[in-house]
Amino acid sequence: MQRPDADPAAGTPAYDLIELFFFAYRDFVSDPDRILAEYGFGRAHHRVLHFVDRQPGLTIAELLDILRITKQSLNRVLKELIEKGFITSSTGTADRRQRHLQTTAAGHDLALSFSQLQTQRIMRAMGDLDPGAKRLISGYLLRMIDADDRAHVERLVFGGKN
Amino acid sequence: MQRPDADPAAGTPAYDLIELFFFAYRDFVSDPDRILAEYGFGRAHHRVLHFVDRQPGLTIAELLDILRITKQSLNRVLKELIEKGFITSSTGTADRRQRHLQTTAAGHDLALSFSQLQTQRIMRAMGDLDPGAKRLISGYLLRMIDADDRAHVERLVFGGKN
DNA sequence: TGAGATATGTCAATAAGGCTGACTTAAAAA
DNA sequence: TTTTTAAGTCAGCCTTATTGACATATCTCA
Known part of the structure; x- marks a missing residue:
């Protein structure tokens, strides 16, 4: 404690x-x-x-x-x-x-x-952010996720079904 | 409905x-x-x-x-x-x-x-994002907040006591 | 084939964290 | 002095989660 x-x-x-x-x-x-x-x-x-x-x-x-x-x-x-x-x-x-x-x-x-x-x-x-800025934001959000879960989330978010 | x-x-x-x-x-x-x-x-x-x-x-x-x-x-x-x-x-x-x-x-x-x-x-x-990128992210998060609440949150977050 | 593992479904009890409504007390404001 | 405001409290309810125990159907492996 x-x-x-x-x-x-x-x-x-x-x-x-x-x-x-x-x-x-x-x-x-x-x-x-x-x-x-x-x-x-x-x-x-x-x-x-x-x-x-x-x-x-x-x-x-x-x-x-x-x-x-x-x-x-x-x-x-x-x-x-x-x-x-x-x-x-x-x-x-x-x-x-x-x-x-x-x-x-x-x-x-x-x-x-x-x-x-x-x-x-x-x-x-x-x-009116440019595409680079949008990638920066989604990259930031992805790295906020626990490292050992990131691959799982990436598959789920970007990869359709597994 | x-x-x-x-x-x-x-x-x-x-x-x-x-x-x-x-x-x-x-x-x-x-x-x-x-x-x-x-x-x-x-x-x-x-x-x-x-x-x-x-x-x-x-x-x-x-x-x-x-x-x-x-x-x-x-x-x-x-x-x-x-x-x-x-x-x-x-x-x-x-x-x-x-x-x-x-x-x-x-x-x-x-x-x-x-x-x-x-x-x-x-x-x-x-x-290792540069300061501009960091401002971009905090600006994005701020604009995700309801427009009519944004000033209130800004005072609260950036402005110490009201 | 038979034993065990797996995927799902369900019952019961409990807890956290919200809500509405009603009411009290103390203090400020009109 | 009356009314309004800030806080506190009682009672009951809802949603979303938990743990534990157990049933059923189906698959897998020896």
């Missing part, structure tokens, strides 16, 4: 970037909240819908790995999305133990409307 | 930046989590401790305004931080209805250790 004395090598904390990141993320996730409330959904539903839409055919285990939650937590949210007709679950053909998840047409439209809202905010913030 | 058809003007969603922002923020807040658990604290405690440490003398109303939670939610967390000796609350002199919050020495040390952890991650991600 003993905190070490302030590490002299740590220098002055980057309070500006710490706080800007906090406020930027808060507003970034707030856009979809208004729509989610209309459906009785929360942010957990948003996350599940997003990743299923982006990776059709995703299995339960893969989804748990991305979200880093327990299957009990996922189950309630996923069940609601399936019951309300936004996601379908189908038994695997190669391995019949697995379930492959997909968005329905309604699910895809909803996921797309969330992504478009968030893209609007990103584009407003990018303004 | 009717979602509009996909806005043709919206273009292709920026899936890469949406997802990078999600994963980056997750890892960014995960660093302090390990320490918080030692004290039986959660992220709510971290946020309160951080802003009180950054703005000594902050009142309850000002803190509620920054965190955008209800005073009932704040109260439980704040009470624990006071009881465990990380924050002090003192009656205002000019206006005796107000309470002015401050971190104790222990509270300041704890807040500093969180900020240093997060600064390490930020500096690793910044790598």
Whole structure:
């Protein structure tokens, strides 16, 4: 429980970037909240819908790995999305133990409307930056991710299905 | 409840930046989590401790305004931080209805250790970028914040006490 | 083929961190 | 003096997460 004395090598904390990141993320996730409330959904539903839409055919285990939650937590949210007709679950053909998840047409439209809202905010913030500046920002965000997870995220973000 | 058809003007969603922002923020807040658990604290405690440490003398109303939670939610967390000796609350002199919050020495040390952890991650991600690139990134994050809140955040982040 | 491992699903209890609504007290302001 | 404001508190509820235990179907390997 003993905190070490302030590490002299740590220098002055980057309070500006710490706080800007906090406020930027808060507003970034707030856009979809208004729509989610209309459906009785929360942010957990948003996350599940997003990743299923982006990776059709995703299995339960893969989804748990991305979200880093327990299957009990996922189950309630996923069940609601399936019951309300936004996601379908189908038994695997190669391995019949697995379930492959997909968005329905309604699910895809909803996921797309969330992504478009968030893209609007990103584009407003990018303004008229040149492509080099955009690469710089996405590189920065990538390096903010734990090093031992970075390859996994890169595959997921840039590489379609694995 | 009717979602509009996909806005043709919206273009292709920026899936890469949406997802990078999600994963980056997750890892960014995960660093302090390990320490918080030692004290039986959660992220709510971290946020309160951080802003009180950054703005000594902050009142309850000002803190509620920054965190955008209800005073009932704040109260439980704040009470624990006071009881465990990380924050002090003192009656205002000019206006005796107000309470002015401050971190104790222990509270300041704890807040500093969180900020240093997060600064390490930020500096690793910044790598050897030049100062112009750093300004570009903080400008981007600032513009991700709701326009009508940006001035408030700027004062708070760059301007010390209001 | 049979044993064990794996993928999923489910029940129950618990916790953190939010919320609304109602009400009190003390102090300032009109 | 009346009204408004700042803070504190009680009670109940919701969402999203947790752990632990267990059931079922299916695959894999010896």
